[in-house]
Amino acid sequence: MIKIRFSQSFVANNSPTRIYFGEDNGGPVTPKIELAMECGFVWLSPAALVQQTTPAWQAPPVAREFVFSVQILPLISAEINKPWRNGLTENQQIYCAFGGIKPISQACELHWLTKMSQQQSDTVLNWRGSMALLGTERTVHWSPPTLLGIEKQQQWQGVARPIAREMGFYYGPSPLEYICVWQNHPRKGLVILRLDEPQTAHATPLTLRFGTPQKICYWGHGGGNIRGWDDIPVINRKISIEPQLRTSYFMQPTITCKRVSDDLDIIISSFNSSHSRSQFAATCSINFCSRIDYERALNQLLKITVNGYVFYTFVEQPSSSLKFGQHSYSATGRSRFAELAAPFTKATNFTNSTPKTFAGLLTDLVANTGWTINNQMLDYPVPALAYSHQNKTPAEAVKACAEALGAMLQVNDDTKVITVVPKWPVMPWDTQNAVCDVIINDSVILEHSSDQLTNPDANVVFVRGEQQGVAANVKRSGTLADSYANDVIDKLMTDAKACRQRGSCELANAGNKEQSTLRTKIMDDLPPIKPGMLVGIRYGSDIYKATCESCAITATVNQSTGAITVNQRFVLLKNA
Structure with a gap:
């Protein structure tokens, strides 16, 4: 720091007063200033351009037309910072940011007066003014007389082989119609005319008339590609229902109950339904959660859904039990056919x-x-x-x-x-080649028990009607017909077809039977088993086939946890 002291007054003639510091001669001294400069340049060069050329040559040009579009942009920005300090070494820093000149675009369109479809040429040139050329991109299409090269990308669908074919086949009984044929129709070929007697022609020329042969018409099946009396069988392929074999089964049982008259929800805690071949309607029992639900369901038709399968039941016989701290309301009934x-x-x-x-x-x-x-x-x-x-x-x-x-x-x-x-859709002695309605594997069987039923054996039965009936002996094929079952007498035995069907049922009931009881779940691919179904049980590669005699379905709701448990139990019969 420099301190200046003035010891005496000075009358200034001019204002302002200038003070010079220098040598004794009084002249000013110009200080020498040393300058220093540090420059840094950063160039923002674009990414390397890619050159793509798709040439197609065809013919010399007939006409040429160029359209040039040039544009030069000014410098983007320039910034200089120069701080100075007297008496010390001066330092100067300059920061320059150059944006350069953006690429100039050139587009050329060439139109050719040729017969070929390619008549356009585009050229795009990119450069940076006076700077070195960084990249060029061109797209040129040529049309010389001889095709030198062409690049194509095509996608097509060949028609050499048909991808799909739709065909219609007609099957089933053909409708009856009148079919008429000529009787004694002459065969196609040479016809020989013999004129054995002379005849005087009254008119010329002589006209010969051949009458139409006599036709015979009958009512039968039409012709076509098949013979007239043939009948095409109806295609009826039966496919068995079989649940998948899994290591574990995840199920979410559901049970709902609604009143059919107004679709009102009824809350129930359990539902049981049982049915056999000798019943015309299933018997049901229901437990209700409250007295209100119990009163709403009295003498009503209910629609109960268990795991998506629907059951109908009439509430016919209600009952209630009242104990200290515990009340229960239940009812029994039959299915809708009641x-x-x-x-x-x-x-x-x-x-x-x-x-x-x-x-x-x-x-x-x-x-x-x-x-x-x-x-x-x-x-x-x-x-x-x-x-x-x-x-x-x-x-x-x-x-x-x-x-x-x-x-x-x-x-x-x-x-x-x-x-x-x-009653027996498949005779118990003929189940080996029959197709089952349901096949159950051992992974879905929860319980299985079996016992023997002893019945008299028979291989023939006498069936007859009453006043307007017929009589017939029905025997089992392949047997000696030496063991008779009890005679059957019924008023509806008025035809041999009726006797055969009733006799087959009696012979199927005869003989010792093996009765099996199974318990399984009800799933999407395992529906409720119905009486009369032919059920197969798979053990490895063997299938045990039997006819369902009765079935029972149980669905309960746990009062404390709300968990739903659904089971079905059915009885199977087969020859021992």
């Missing part, structure tokens, strides 16, 4: 006053009830006044007619369809 039985329908008398078939007779029994019949048995004629019953409801009458023919009832409560099927 609406054709007492007490929902009164018993009546019936006689067929006109000739009917067996299927027509069953249809008359359920007329005006909303139910329909699906007969899977061999139909046959029933003469007038051959059948009658007294004091029977429609459900009891249909069941009695089915049992007379050796059949059972399979009822669809949802569609209200009664299907009449054989």
Whole structure:
């Protein structure tokens, strides 16, 4: 720091007053300033350009047209910082940021007066003014007379071989129609005319007339690619239901209950349903969670869904139990087909006053009830006044007619369809080559027990009707027919078809049986087993085949945890 002291006054003639520091001669001294400069340049060069050329040569140009577009951009930015300090070595720093000149783009369009489709050429040139050329990108299309080279990328779908083919096959019985053929029709070929007697022609020329041969028409199957009387069988392939074999099964059981009349939810804690081949309706039992649900369900039709499978039941006989700190409400009932039985329908008398078939007779029994019949048995004629019953409801009458023919009832409560099927869909001695309805592997079987049933053996049975009936001996094929079963007498045995079906059922019931009881779960690929199904049990490579006699389904809800448990238990019968 420099201190300046003034000891005497000085009269200034001019303002401002200048003070010079220098030599004795009084002249000013110009200090020498040493400058230093440090420069740093940073260039922002773009990435290396890629040159892509797709040449296609064809012909010399006829006309040429160029369009140039040039653009030079100014310097982006420049910044200089220069701090100075007197008396010391001066330092100067300059920071320069150059943006350069952006690439200039050139586009050329060349139009050629040739017959070829390629008539355009584009050229794109990129450079940086006076700087070194960093990259060039061109796209040039040529059309010389001789094709030198071409690059193509094509995707197509060949039509040499058909990818898909749709064909239609007609099968099933062909409709009947009148087929007419000529009788004694002359064969195609040379015709020889012999004129043995002379005849005087009254007119010329002589005209010969050949009459149309006589035709014979009959009612039969039409022709075509098959012979006239042939019939094409109906394709009916049966595929067994078989659950997958897994190391573990994850299930989420569900159970819901609704009142059919108004779709009101009913809360229940358990549901049981059992059905056998000798019953026309399943028997059910229900436990309700509260008295309110119990009162809402009295004398109502309920729709119960267990794991997605629907069951219908009438609440017919309610019951309640009251204890200290514990109340329970339950009820029993039957499935929906019970609406054709007492007490929902009164018993009546019936006689067929006109000739009917067996299927027509069953249809008359359920007329005006909303139910329909699906007969899977061999139909046959029933003469007038051959059948009658007294004091029977429609459900009891249909069941009695089915049992007379050796059949059972399979009822669809949802569609209200009664299907009449054989009690033994496959004879117990002929199950080796039969296709099962359901095949169960040992991984889904929770319990299995078996026992023996002893019955008299028989290989022939005598079946006959009554006043308008027929009589027949029905024997098991491949046997000596020397062991008779009890005779069968029924008013519906009016045709040999009826006797054969009833006799086959009696022979299937005869002999020792092996009865097996199994317990499994109900899953998506394992539906509830129904009576009459042919069930196969797979043990390794062997399949044990038997007919389902009865089944029972149980669904319970744990009161403390709310866990739902669903099981099904069924009984199978086969020849021992």
